[in-house]
Amino acid sequence: MNAEEVRAFYRRYIDCLNRRQLNELDQFVNPTLTYNSDFISLYDYQEMLSQNFSDIPDLYFAVDWLIPAEDQVASRLIFDCTPAGEFMGIAISGKKVIFTEHVFYGLQDGKIGQVWSLIDKDAIRKQVSD
Template sequence: MQTERSGLAEIYRDYIACLNEQNWPILGAFVHDDVIHNGQCIGLAGYRAMVERDFAQIPDLRFDIRLLAADPPFVASRLWFDCTPKQDFMGLRIDGRRVSFAENVFYEFRERKIAQVWSVIDKAAIEAQLRTAVPMP
C-alpha cells in the first residue's frame, strides 16, 4: 500500500509539472478521457481548454504544491498561487494586481489517471486582498 501511495503522489507531482510547463500534448498521460470536474463531465478536451484558458488569463500562473496526501485511489492537495491575473478573475475585478490564494483539490484516479476532480478556490482570501490593496494608477 505504501508503494501505491508514493506512486500516486509521484504521478500527481508529474501532472503538476506538466501544467507548469504547459506541456499540453502529454496532458492525456495524466487526465482520463472522460474526466469529471466539480460534477461536470468535461472530458480531456474540455479539461485542456480549461487549463489553457487559466494560463491565458493568468500568464504568470504557477501551481505550487503545499500539502499532498495520497490514499489510493484518491489524492488531496492544497495548491498555492501567487500570480497576476490580467483582468477579472472569479468575477472579481483584479486589474493586473498580484494576488495570493489557495486551492483545495481532491482527485480520484482510475487507471493511474485523474478521473474526477473536486476543486475549491479560496475566493474570500482574494476578496480580502483586493479590499486592502492600494488601487493601481
C-alpha cells in the same frame, strides 16, 4: 498504484501543468472526467487550463500539502500570481494576489477521472479590496 506511486504521478502531473504542456495531459487525465460534478472531456479540461494560463500569465502551481492514497489524491495548492483582468468573476486588473486551492482527485485506471476543486475566492476579494 500505492501511495508513493500516486505521489510521484501527481508531482509529474503538476510539473506538466507548470511547463504548460497541455498536450501531454492525456498521460495523466482520462478522456472523460468529472470536474466538480460536471462531466467534461479531456479537451474541455485542457481548454479550461489554457484559459487559466491566458487569464494569469504567471500562473504556477505550488504544492503545499500532498496526501496520496491508493486511488485518491488530496492537495493544497498555493498561487502567488497576477491575473491580467478578471478572474473567477473578480475584477483584479493586474494586482498581485495569493490564494489557495484545495483539490481532490479520484484516480481511475491510473489516471485522473474526478476532480473536486475549491478555490479561496474570499482571500482574493479581500486582497483586491485592500
